[in-house]
Amino acid sequence: MPDAVLFYVFAAVAIGASLLVIGQRNPMYSIMLLIASFGALSALYIQLDAPFVAMAQIIVYAGAIMVLFLFVVMLLNAPQEDAAQWDRTHPLRRPGMGRFGAMLAALLIVQLVWALVRVNDAGTAVGARGDVADLSSVRSVGRVLFTDYMFAFEATSILILVAMVGAVVLAAREERR
Amino acid sequence: MDQATLRFLIQLGIIGLTFFMLINASALLVLAERKIMGFMQQRYGPYLVGPHGLLQPLADILKLLFKEELRPKDADKWLFTLAPIVSVTAAFAAFAAVPWGAETTFFGLLDTPVKLGVADVNVAVLVVFAITSMGVYGIVLAGWSSNSKYSLLGGLRSSAQMISYELAYATALAAVIMLAGSLSLRSVVDAQAGYWFGFIPRWYLFLQPLGFIIYVIAGVAETNRAPFDFPEAEQELVAGYNTEYSSVRFALFPQAEYINMTTMSAVATDLYLGGWHGPFLERFGLGWVWFLVKVGIILFGYIWVRWTVPRYRYDQLMQFGWKWLFPAAVLNLIATAAFILYFNA
Numbered sequence: 001m002p003d004a005v006l007f008y009v010f011a012a013v014a015i016g017a018s019l020l021v022i023g024q025r026n027p028m029y030s031i032m033l034l035i036a037s038f039g040a041l042s043a044l045y046i047q048l049d050a051p052f053v054a055m056a057q058i059i060v061y062a063g064a065i066m067v068l069f070l071f072v073v074m075l076l077n078a079p080q081e082d083a084a085q086w087d088r089t090h091p092l093r094r095p096g097m098g099r100f101g102a103m104l105a106a107l108l109i110v111q112l113v114w115a116l117v118r119v120n121d122a123g124t125a126v127g128a129r130g131d132v133a134d135l136s137s138v139r140s141v142g143r144v145l146f147t148d149y150m151f152a153f154e155a156t157s158i159l160i161l162v163a164m165v166g167a168v169v170l171a172a173r174e175e176r177r
Numbered sequence: 178m179d180q181a182t183l184r185f186l187i188q189l190g191i192i193g194l195t196f197f198m199l200i201n202a203s204a205l206l207v208l209a210e211r212k213i214m215g216f217m218q219q220r221y222g223p224y225l226v227g228p229h230g231l232l233q234p235l236a237d238i239l240k241l242l243f244k245e246e247l248r249p250k251d252a253d254k255w256l257f258t259l260a261p262i263v264s265v266t267a268a269f270a271a272f273a274a275v276p277w278g279a280e281t282t283f284f285g286l287l288d289t290p291v292k293l294g295v296a297d298v299n300v301a302v303l304v305v306f307a308i309t310s311m312g313v314y315g316i317v318l319a320g321w322s323s324n325s326k327y328s329l330l331g332g333l334r335s336s337a338q339m340i341s342y343e344l345a346y347a348t349a350l351a352a353v354i355m356l357a358g359s360l361s362l363r364s365v366v367d368a369q370a371g372y373w374f375g376f377i378p379r380w381y382l383f384l385q386p387l388g389f390i391i392y393v394i395a396g397v398a399e400t401n402r403a404p405f406d407f408p409e410a411e412q413e414l415v416a417g418y419n420t421e422y423s424s425v426r427f428a429l430f431p432q433a434e435y436i437n438m439t440t441m442s443a444v445a446t447d448l449y450l451g452g453w454h455g456p457f458l459e460r461f462g463l464g465w466v467w468f469l470v471k472v473g474i475i476l477f478g479y480i481w482v483r484w485t486v487p488r489y490r491y492d493q494l495m496q497f498g499w500k501w502l503f504p505a506a507v508l509n510l511i512a513t514a515a516f517i518l519y520f521n522a
Contacts, residue, residue, distance in 0.1 A: 028256060028321065035314070052360075055303035063310040063343075067317070067336055074321050074333065138300065138360055 007047055014040035027073045031066055038062040052138045184287060192295050199272055203435035204234035210480050217484045244424040249324055252421065256322035261422065261429035264315025267308055268436035274304035275443045276363045278453050278465035292363065293453075293465055301362040302350055305444055309399065312437060313339045316401070316418050319430070323421035331417025334491065338398060338405065341498040346395035348506035349388045352513040353381055353448045362444070366452030380451040387509045389449045391502060393478075396441040398498070400434060403483040405494060442475035443468075450475075 017037035021030045038061045045054035145153050208223070208230065215222025223230035248257055278293025298304050313336055320332015357365040371379050382389050398405040419430045446452055450471045453464030489497070 028253070028318075032256070032259070032314075032318075051298065051300045052303070055300050055307045058307040059303065059310065063307060063313075064340070067313060067340060070314070070317055070321075071333070071336055074317070074329070 003047060007044065010040045010043040010047070013037070014044070028070075031069050031073060034069075035062050035066050038066070052141060180288060184289075184291060187283065187287065187291055191291070191293060195272065195277070195295050196269070199269060199436050199439060202439045203432045204238070206435040206438065206476060206480075207234045207237060207431070209476070210483070213477070213480045214484050238428065241424055241428040246424040246426065247421070249421050251324040253322040253324070256318045257421075258426070260315050260319035260322060261426045261433075262315075263318065264312055264433035265429045265436070267312040267315065268433040268440065271305050271308040271312075272436070272440050272443065274298045274301040274308075274362065275440060275447065276301070276366065276452070277443065277468050279459070294363070297363055298361065300360045302354060302360045302365070302444075302448075305362075305440065306347060306350065309437060309440065310339070310343060312433065315430075315433065319422065320418040323418075325421050327416070327420045328418050331420070335401060335418060338401070338494065338498075341495060342395045342398040342405075342502070345391055345498065345502040345506040346399060348503070348510050349385075349391040349395065350448070352385055352388045352506075352510045355510075355513055355517055356381060356384060362447045362452075366447050366454065369451040370454050378451055378454065380449060382449040382451075385449065385509070385513070387505065388513070389445070391506045391509065392445060392449065393475075394502060395506075396445065397479065397482065398494075400437045400441055402434070402438065402479060404486040404488050406483075406488065438476060438479055439472065442472045442479070445475055446471040 014037050017033045017040065021033045021037065024030065038057060042054040042057040042062075045051070045057060211233065212222040212230070223233040226232045226236045248254070273295040276292060276294030276297065280290035280292050282288070282290045316335045316339075317332045320328045320330070320335070323329070353365060354360055357368040359365060359368070365381075369379050369381060373379055373383075377383065397403075419427055422430065446468060451467075452471075453459070453468040455464065455467035455470075458464060458466050
C-alpha cells in the first residue's frame, strides 16, 4: 500500500514536472523542472528494485547532462524564449515539421497502448520475467554489457569519443583564427 | 516495549543523531577553522564568546539570523530562494548513505544488531557521488539568479571545476570499489578489517596510496575549498557565487560547504582508512570513536591546507585537473585492475 502511494506521488511529480518543462517560457526553470522529473523517475527505479539504474540516472542525466544544459543557457543568457518573436522562416516552424511531429506522437501513443494491452493480456508486468534480481545487481549489468552487448557498448564509446575529438577540433580551430 | 518498537525508535534516534552531528560538525568546523587559522597566524582567534571562544559559532549564527534579508531587484525570485536550499539539502542528503559505525545491539538491548548509519544502501558509493554532484546546482543557480557579474563568474567557474574534478574523483573511487568488489560502503569498510603481518591495518590507504591522494585532491576541489576555492576567490570576485546573499540564506552556503567537507572526509575514512576499524576500542562496541577520530584528522588536514597553500590560478587548476589528476586516476585504475587480475587468478 505505501508502495502504491509512493508510486503515484513520484509518477505525478514526473509527469507534472515534464509538462511544466515545455509549458513555460524561462529555459532556466525548464532545466530545473527537468531535473525534478529525472529525480522522480529515479525514485521510480528504486521502487522497481533497480538502485543502480536509479543512481546512474541521477549521475548521468541530472548530474552531468543537465549541468551542461545549464551552462549553455547561462552562457547564452537567454531567459526569455518567446515563440511569437521567432523567425517565421525558421526550419522548425514549417507546417511539414508540425505534421511530422504529430505523426511521431501518434505512433508513440499507439506503441504505448499496444504495450499496456499486451501487459494486461499476459497478466504480468514486463519485469515479472524473473530477471528483476539481475537488473538490480551491478555485477550482472556489467557482465551483460561486456558480453552480450559488447559490440553496441564499444560502438557507443567510439561514437562518444569521436564526438569529443570533433568538439576539440572545432574549438581549437576557432582559437587559431 | 517490544523489540519492533524499540528497534524503530533506535533507528529514528540514529537518524536524528546523524542530523544533529552534521549540524554541529558545521558549527564546530567554523570554530576550528578560525582557531587553527589564528594559531597559524600567531594570534588567538575567537576567544571572547564562551570559554575559549567555544560559543562563537552560536554567536555567528545569531548575528546572521538578525541581519536583514536582501535580494537584488533584478534577481530571479524563485531561483534565488531555491539555490541555498538545494545546496544544503544535497549536503545533508548525501550523508544519509554513509555508514559511521559497526553493527551493534546497544549492549544487548536488541536481539538483532542494528547498523549505525542512516541507511544501508547497496550502491552507497554511487548515492553519495550522485547526491553530492547535485550540490553544484545550488552554486550555479545562486550565481545565475543573483544577476550580478561576480556571482555569475563564480557560478560558472564552480560548475566547470566540479565537472572536471568529478571525473578524477569517480575514477579514484572505482579503484577502491574494484578492490572491495562491492558498491556498498559498509562492505568496503568490512573488507578492511584485520591486519597484515599482525600489525599493519588492512586499510586501502596502503593498497591505494595514489588513489587516496587523488581522492583527497579532487575532494578539496569538489567542495570548493582552498587552494581550489575559485568560485569564491575574494580578490577577484568579491565573494563569488554568494556575493548577493545575506542573512540566513547566506549562512546556508558555508553550512553546505562544511557539511560537504564532513561527508567527503567520512567517505574517505570509509573507503581508505578502514572506517570504524581500529585497535582496542572496537571490542567495546566503540568503533565509531575511531571513525570520528579519523574524520577529524582529515578535516584538520582540510583546514591546514587552506591556511598554508595559496590559491591556484584558474587555468592552472583546469590544466592540473585534466592533464595530471585525471590521467593519474586512470593509470591507478588500470594498475589496480591488473593487480586484482594477477593476484586473484
